[in-house]
Amino acid sequence: MEYKPVRKVVSGNYAAAYAVKHARVEVVAAYPITPQTSIIEKIAEFIANGEIDNIQYVPVESEHSAMAASIGASATGARAFTATSAQGLALMHEMLHWAAGARLPIVMVDVNRAMAPPWSVWDDQTDSLSQRDTGWMQFYAENNQEVYDGVLMAFKIAETVNLPAMVIESAFILSHTYDVVEMIPQELVDEFLPPRKPLYTLTDFDNPISVGALGTPNDYYEFRYKLAKAMEDAKKVIHEVGKEFGERFGRDYSQMIELYRTEDADFVFMGMGSLMGTVKQAVDVLREEGYKVGAAKVRWFRPFPSEELYELAKDVQAIAVLDRNFSFGQEGILFNEAKGVLYNTDAKPLMKNYIVGLGGRDFTVNDVRKIAENMKAIIDKGELDVEVDWYHLKR
């Protein structure tokens, strides 16, 4: 069948819901939280209208239970999905470890939202980045198209390496903003994403298994190693699945870091998620103005694209890392990770951390220009002014 995309104007959340439908998800257990809610509402609507049939929808009493029920469903062999945001993701935290430890390929959309207090419903990446060490893969979407594509790819990757995956989109900037999304006809999604073949199920009654039992000091260590290995192996699978997606549907995701006009760049802006759309636009403007700049969009934060980062870093003079998040007592989380990766290599670009857009603070092309001016001054001088710059701070 020839690929003819179906174009729909949808929000990021509806893009996620359509992807869930097209992925033939079998169990959705979810709890409402702003701004995630319209994902599960749309799925409920699909079910009510008979647009999805072979599915069980479990309206649970908390996010903690949403993840627990997804775990039960996934361990029984079903393709399971849930979605959340901020405080909800924090409440799930314990069970995220359980999902990864039990090697269950659950896919979840997290709509990046700032953590309270003060209460905020706007964009901030600290919620998902706080889940860094749970054993979940993390894909950051730049736009609604990447939300849709990301969910479909995440299922395929997760079910290959038997690890859960999070697809992350920005609160309101994507979740509630409408844009054209090219959707894939069901038959072609089915070819790309066949039914799940579970690693194990709880329904093998003749050979019953016990999952999650006590692991003594004699065994626990090896369990952790296998999880670490699966995460490392995921890099290859991400590359292959991203490439296959490109060959089938024209959008190539084989690179974990998407490079934009970096070939001859003196310095690059690096970041994740929707803010990189603004950055790419700014790069075009700045190029017109004579800056030799590029953008490096980190698509997958877990596993971390260390090799790709090294390749990028050895060819540029400096990297401006834009973090819409912060690790208190240290620095921006992406900045921290990127510096760590490069320490034992011979690539030593100047690296500066800009904390931007926390809690939904606007981040515009003009902001990128100001950062470019500052970066240029640093490069000319050959040394940093400050390492971590709270760029938007009202002084």
Place this chain on the structure above:
Amino acid sequence: MEIPENVKKRLSIPADEHFYAGHTACQGCGASLGLRYVLKTYGKKTIFTIPACCSTIIAGAWPYSTLDAPLFHTAFETTGAVMSGIEAALKVKGYKVKGEDGVMVVGWAGDGGTADIGLQALSGFLERGHDALYIMYDNEAYMNTGIQRSGSTPYGAWTTNTPGGKKHFLEKRHKKKVIDIVIAHEIPYAATASVAYPEDFIRKLKKARDTPGPSFIQLFSPCPTGWRSPTDKSIELARLAVQTAYFPLFEYENGKYKINMPSPKKEPKPIEEFLKYQGRFKYMTKEDIEILQQWVNHEWEKLKKLAEIFG
């Protein structure tokens, strides 16, 4: 030893064993006995969810399992939620759930994981109407973590965080009535049971299996380690809990209450009968015993009235 078929048919308790020898329960453990009866009744087509509790240990460390049935060990507060997910997945995969030829989804959790941290997930499970059975085995404290008080610990009981001393014991609250909280959800079937009355327990397990919708059994389950009682007195104590009406056996079925006491005409024995052999009650004074007796009397009268009005 193979039991002849004609003898097997006459047995009131199934002869089949799906709970392996070599488990790691303490001597005189009521919970391990309860688990054995559940497996005898339901056989291999049972999927267990067990949260953090004594049974995590009893079921065995990786790679061993005491249960001849699939088991998902889960986090403390999630029994109700995980079994909901399992039930949903079974349905989407086309399995028959519940009934004699169906798959039984069983949550098996202690009183701490049910009355306290797991109450919310239990409530969600009940309210959504999943076809599964939640069994709370009630040994009246957090036994696996070293005998701390739970919401199900009775008035006057010593635990490590409600110790008795020269002046006072610290547990001043009566046992939380989890079964009443469950019944408030108006589910089709709920019951109390005791390891001292296996025929009654197995009959209730079968009823839970054959009644569509969520069901709940609160199983009284002695713990010699936590109760400071002799290991050979567990069954006697479980029986005395029923005979004193401290833990009466009853069923709630589609809005109706039915008391099923072994000797219906006999008046309950005094509560002292139940308190004996148990080191955990040694700090109780005469007045304390009276306070506990009053509570037992009150609850017993309440139950009898409920059975009379809604029988």
